[in-house]
Amino acid sequence: MDTVIRALAVYLILIVVFKIAGRRALLQMTSFDLILLLIISEATQQALLGNDFSVTGAMLTIVTLIVVDISFGILKKKIPAADDLLDGTPVILVENGHFYVEKLTKADISAEDILLAARIDHGITERQKIKYAILESNGHISIIPLNDS
Structure with missing residues (x-):
């Protein structure tokens, strides 16, 4: 259960961070942005897995992230305001x-x-x-x- 909570928490934190960073962060990637992305991915991996480096732990993390992503997709389809909140509007x-x-x-x-x-x-x-x-x-x-x- 700890793995599921970690995965959910990291997913939500990353959504908030990239929402605060704004769409400019997605516009184009500089070498600094690439380095930052690599560091974030490593930190995220550590936060997601903690000390559990088992295949089962990794699979549970991956399944949790996919389920959360699909859930947000369904939420955005059913509630237009959620789509605007999560992805923004043009x-x-x-x-x-x-x-x-x-x-x-x-x-x-x-x-x-x-x-x-x-x-x-x-x-x-x-x-x-x-x-x-x-x-x-x-x-x-x-x-x-x-x-x-």
Whole structure:
């Protein structure tokens, strides 16, 4: 039972930590982010297993994490507010070339991040050519170009 409680506690802690870190943490990974992810995974492994390095303990941990993940998926389908709370909702950061500075600040996204996404996705180099830039719940920035027609 200790393994199940550990797995549940670590899962919930990681959800809270990544929620606090924001979608910016999911946007792109730097070498620092990769190192941090490796350290977190090692610390998580230690917290999940404790001194139990048995195959049974590992299997119980894995099954617990999968059951918790599936349960959250079902919860998000049945209760839309839970989906918004856990995954967030898309946020419009740019509209018709106008940056919403307050939303950018809150999301910890820079104008350069948006222009980078615009260049990569559509070859757009000027903000005036962006109809919408939307921060998706998965951390990706979607760019909708302004039609010149």
